[in-house]
Amino acid sequence: MSDYPFLFSPTTIKNLTLANRVVMPPMGTNLGNDDGTVSPANVAYLKRRAKGRPGLIITEITAVHPSGIVTPNQLGAYDDRFIPGLKLLADVVHQAGGKIAMQIHHAGRESVFLLSEGKALAPSAVPSIVYRRTPKEMTREDIQEIITAFGAAAARAREAGYDAVEIHAAHGYLLTQFLSALSNRRTDEYGGVTLKERARFVLEVIAEVRRRVGPDFPVSIRVSAEEHIRGGYTIEEMQDLAPDLVRAGADIIHASIGTHGSPGAITQATPEYAPGFNAPLARKIKEKVSVPVIAVGRFNHPEQAEAVLARGDADLIAFGRQFLADPDFLIKAKEGRSADIRRCIACNQGCIEREMLGEGNIRCSINPETGQELIYPQGPAAEPKSVWIVGGGPAGLTAAYEAARLGHRVTLFEQETELGGQIRFARIPPYKGVYGEWIEWQAEQVRKAKVEIRLQTPVTRALLETHRPQKVILATGGEKIIPAVEGINLPHVTDAWQILSGAVAPKDHILVVGGGLIGMETADFLTERKKEVTLVEMLERSPVRKITSHGFMLHQRLQEKNCRLLFGTTLRAVREGSVEIERQGERQSLAPIDQVVLAVGLKPRNALQAVLTELNIPFTVVGDARQPRRIFEAVEEGAQAAWEL
Ligand SMILES: Cc1cc2nc3c(=O)[nH]c(=O)nc-3n(C[C@H](O)[C@H](O)[C@H](O)COP(=O)(O)O)c2cc1C
Ligand code: SF4
Structure with missing residues (x-):
């Protein structure tokens, strides 16, 4: 018997039978052609993931309407011309023995590209939290047009050979913008005081999709179980809404979390969140509905998923970034080689942040094959050296x-x-x-x-x-790098590596010199041990950007633990019990300082x-x-x- 009997048990949803309980959730790749059609890189990327045999692959955000695209190369399903390319994706998944769903999507105001052109739409003219620009309020005609577009895109998915569709109502895109009181200020029937009232647009989208795909074709709806932002909706409100989603025509609820602007990018959770941290919210939704619920959130090993399934907290488990770090993890688990699984480290460097910061297409920091499937050499080398x-x-x-x-x-x-x-x-x-x-x-x-x-x-x-x-x-x-500073050779001067390795014991009042990752993380390590830490960094702004999830978490923790961060500050001299620093051209003494920890960087x-x-x-x-x-x-x-x- 398999080590993971729940994970490897098949399940049937309407006319769709899945070989196991593992879902690869939608992940935007940035690999599409500039006109939104499917590229060879898209096909190669998906083929590689399908080889890993998840029960269901839900493909990346696919635009239902040109007014809702995030980037020009986002895959589209708003015209029949997209169908041949989309069919290629369905084919590679089917050839590998898997099933495929298309995630249909409208960005609403969360498109910097459309905002900058003054074309972004939203329920109300409320600025995007992330991009700080204001969209246009949708007219009732706009609303009808987008509802129709969702239905048409779903019909195209079916025509292209997909086995299901997923409506993206999570993470702050258009459908969440209707659900959220923070972005929906409408006074017509699409607005309202309660989540249930504001859900009208979402329910009409589900109903239209159902109408277009017919009664047997599975429709999933992805929601953020809670918005996870001040003033956002709560899990209790979502529990209340969930039965309405099912009544409108949803066959699966995919319980994600968070929205654009949620602190610390909880949607792609960092290592501060334990694997499966979001499963309790999936359970709460499951308590209210009889359709299958997908749990998602930092799963990076089959063991964690097995436990969630065994407890009955969810029916299916989505492994997102784990499929980037190691698309073969499920096969390894099945073959009893779980120790060989390359586990996602939740760094976000190579995947979501690379895309969000405009650094390029999807990749993975620890798996060089991901996003490079077309150039990845299979070997063996013609001439071994x-x-x-x-x-x-x-x-x-x-x-x-x-x-x-x-x-x-x-x-x-x-x-x-x-x-x-x-x-x-x-x-x-x-x-x-x-x-x-x-x-x-x-x-x-x-x-x-x-x-x-x-x-x-x-x-x-x-x-x-x-x-x-x-x-x-x-x-x-x-x-x-050891800076040439007066007193740098005094015995109470050490460095981050000595402190972290335990070679030198930390004292009580510490100056960390250098505000890059090494310095910030060393300060984190020291404040965790209740040391009083001041950090000086020459640059005016922190080199550890808060826009990255790790950077955000680090800054937040250091602030909470009262670490004093002095940017635009240079160490000028180290003395017994104090240091001399320079800020804005003025020298000043800092005391008490009984240890100086250098983290100036590497050459x-x-x-x-x-x-x-x-x-x-x-x-x-x-x-x-x-x-x-x-x-x-x-x-x-x-x-x-x-x-x-
Ligand atoms: C690179 C990347 C792109 C993503 N794109 C989408 C998307 O297109 N649609 C969506 O609903 N979620 C998207 N997500 C969120 C994932 O589907 C998933 O919910 C998230 O990564 C958390 O799961 P994990 O911890 O297993 O990675 C994306 C995540 C990543 C890392
Ligand atoms: S880049 Fe980091 S977070 Fe993204 S999949 Fe790879 S290991 Fe996971």
């Missing part, structure tokens, strides 16, 4: 694994006693343990891939001269480059050794170097 990887941090481990996977003969050198590079320290601050789990997973995969690992082995000129590998990948990381460690050049051994520099950055870049460059061997 002897490859040395120098450095066992994220970049080096990724390079080693990818090179070995492609059939190269790989030796990985690490001068320390253990693998992990910077992650050995980055895993220590609050809520960063997931990074440690990831690096351990990566090290284990490298071992399983038969990479020869040489710990405590610095690569020297002599070693290189003797063995002359065909190719070297330099992933030697970075070295600490590339690249001494071997000159040696390799001299010896005429080809090499590539990756990760922090090229320029200290995030794990996203380390993994990307490590993989790329291996692919190009």
